[in-house]
Amino acid sequence: MHVIVQKFGGTSVAKPEGREQVVKKVREALNQGLGVVVVVSAMGRAGDPYATDTLIGLARGVLKHVKPRELDLLMSCGENIATVVTVQTLKANGIDAQAFTGGQAGIITNHNFNNARIVEIKPDNLRRCLEEGKVAVVAGFQGITNEGEVTTLGRGGSDTTGAALGVALKADVIEIYTDVDGVMTADPRLVPRAKPLAEMTYNEVCEMAHLGAKVVHPRAVEIAMEGRVPLRIRSTFSDNLGTLICDVNNIGQVEIRGDKVVTGLAYISDMALIVIQSDEDLNINGQVLEVFQLMAKSGFSVDMIQVSPYQISFILTEDLADRAKDVLAELSPQISAEKGFAKVAIVGSGMRGVPGVMARMVRGLQQAGISIYHSTDSHTNIACLVKREEMCNALQALHEEFELA
Ligand code: ADP
Ligand code: MG
Numbered sequence: 001m002h003v004i005v006q007k008f009g010g011t012s013v014a015k016p017e018g019r020e021q022v023v024k025k026v027r028e029a030l031n032q033g034l035g036v037v038v039v040v041s042a043m044g045r046a047g048d049p050y051a052t053d054t055l056i057g058l059a060r061g062v063l064k065h066v067k068p069r070e071l072d073l074l075m076s077c078g079e080n081i082a083t084v085v086t087v088q089t090l091k092a093n094g095i096d097a098q099a100f101t102g103g104q105a106g107i108i109t110n111h112n113f114n115n116a117r118i119v120e121i122k123p124d125n126l127r128r129c130l131e132e133g134k135v136a137v138v139a140g141f142q143g144i145t146n147e148g149e150v151t152t153l154g155r156g157g158s159d160t161t162g163a164a165l166g167v168a169l170k171a172d173v174i175e176i177y178t179d180v181d182g183v184m185t186a187d188p189r190l191v192p193r194a195k196p197l198a199e200m201t202y203n204e205v206c207e208m209a210h211l212g213a214k215v216v217h218p219r220a221v222e223i224a225m226e227g228r229v230p231l232r233i234r235s236t237f238s239d240n241l242g243t244l245i246c247d248v249n250n251i252g253q254v255e256i257r258g259d260k261v262v263t264g265l266a267y268i269s270d271m272a273l274i275v276i277q278s279d280e281d282l283n284i285n286g287q288v289l290e291v292f293q294l295m296a297k298s299g300f301s302v303d304m305i306q307v308s309p310y311q312i313s314f315i316l317t318e319d320l321a322d323r324a325k326d327v328l329a330e331l332s333p334q335i336s337a338e339k340g341f342a343k344v345a346i347v348g349s350g351m352r353g354v355p356g357v358m359a360r361m362v363r364g365l366q367q368a369g370i371s372i373y374h375s376t377d378s379h380t381n382i383a384c385l386v387k388r389e390e391m392c393n394a395l396q397a398l399h400e401e402f403e404l405a
Contacts, residue, residue: 005165007041008022040086076141098137103148105138139161166227178234185405197264265346272341273314345383370394
C-alpha cells in the first residue's frame with residue numbers, strides 16, 4: 001500500500017473551519033488510493049483553551065517549577081485532544097479513523113524529557129490501522145520511552161513526528177500543512193512581498209530553518225532527507241501545491257534553482273553581541289580556548305564566532321547575555337555584552353563561488369541606511385548582525401536587492 005503522511009499544524013486544527021479543510025485534504029489522498037496517516041499539533045496558540053502554552057500555564061499557575069517529566073505528561077495532552085477531535089470530525093464526514101498517542105504509534109524516544117530524540121519507530125499498529133482501511137490520526141510532538149514514560153520532542157516537534165513516521169512507513173510523500181503557501185522567500189509577516197517557492201533542496205530548507213525560518217523544523221527536514229522521502233510544505237487553506245522539497249538527484253534534474261543566487265531570507269531576533277578585547281595576544285595564554293570552554297561548560301550555544309589575536313566576538317540569545325558576561329568577567333575586564341540585535345541572513349545554494357554576493361548584501365543594507373555590526377558566511381549563506389529595530393527594514397531591503405519578489 002502506498003502511504004502518505006499529512007501533518008497539520010496548530011492553526012490548521014484550531015477551528016472547525018480548519019478541520020473541515022483537514023477532511024478535504026484527507027479525502028483527496030484517500031481518493032488517490034493512498035493509506036493516510038494524519039499527524040496533528042495541539043489546537044491553536046497561546047491563549048486558546050487547549051493550546052500547549054495554555055496547559056503549561058495551568059500547572060505553573062499553581063507552582064512555578066514543573067518537573068520535566070510532569071511537564072511532558074501535561075504538554076502531550078494538547079495533541080491527544082486534537083487527535084480525538086480530528087477523528088470525530090473525519091467520522092462525521094464518513095471517513096473511518098482511529099486516534100493514536102505517539103507511544104501507541106510506536107514512537108520510541110530517549111529519556112531527555114522536554115526535548116527527547118526519537119530512537120526507534122515500531123509502526124505495526126499504524127500499518128494494521130491502514131490495512132483495516134482506516135485513517136490513522138497520530139498525536140504529534142510526543143513519544144514514549146522503553147520504560148513507558150511519556151516524552152515530548154521540543155518546539156516544532158510535530159513536524160519531526162510527521163517526518164519520522166513518513167520515513168518509517170516509506171511514505172510516497174510527507175505533507176506539512178500550515179497557514180502559508182509553503183516555504184516563502186521570507187517570513188510573510190515581516191516581508192509582505194514574499195512569495196512561495198515551488199521547489200527547494202533539503203539542504204536549502206534546512207539551512208533556512210536553522211537560520212530562523214520557522215515554517216518547518218530543521219530536524220524534520222534532516223529526517224526526510226536521510227530517509228529520502230520528499231517533503232511538501234503547503235497551506236491547509238488553499239489548493240496550491242506549496243513547496244516541494246527533495247534532493248536534486250531524486251527528481252533527476254541537475255539544477256532546479258535556475259540562475260538565482262539567493263533563494264530566501266531568514267532571521268533570528270533577540271540576540272546579544274559579546275566582544276572580548278585585549279592588549280595582549282589572546283592566543284598566547286590560552287584565553288581563546290578558555291573563552292569557548294567556559295561557554296561550553298555553561299551550556300551556552302554561541303554563533304557568528306570571530307577570533308583574532310586581540311579580539312574575540314560572538315553572539316548568543318539575549319536571555320543568556322548577562323550570565324555569559326559574568327562567566328567571562330574572570331578572564332578579561334574588557335568584555336562587553338550588547339543586547340538588541342538581530343541576525344538577518346541570505347540563503348541559496350546558487351551563491352557558491354559566485355563573486356559579488358556580499359557586495360550586493362552590503363549595498364542593499366547601506367541603501368536602507370542600516371549598519372552591519374558583525375557578519376559570517378558559509379558556502380550557501382551570508383548572515384549580518386543588525387539592530388533589532390532595523391531587522392524588518394533590513395529584510396525588506398534584501399528582498400528587493402536580490403529581486404526575490
Ligand atoms: P504550524 O502551526 O502550522 O506549525 P508555524 O507557525 O509553525 O505553523 O509555521 C508557519 C509560520 O511560519 C507562518 O505563518 C510564517 O509566519 C512563518 N514563517 C517564517 N519564515 C517563513 C518562510 N520563509 N516561509 C513561510 N513561512 C515562514
Ligand atoms: Mg510549526
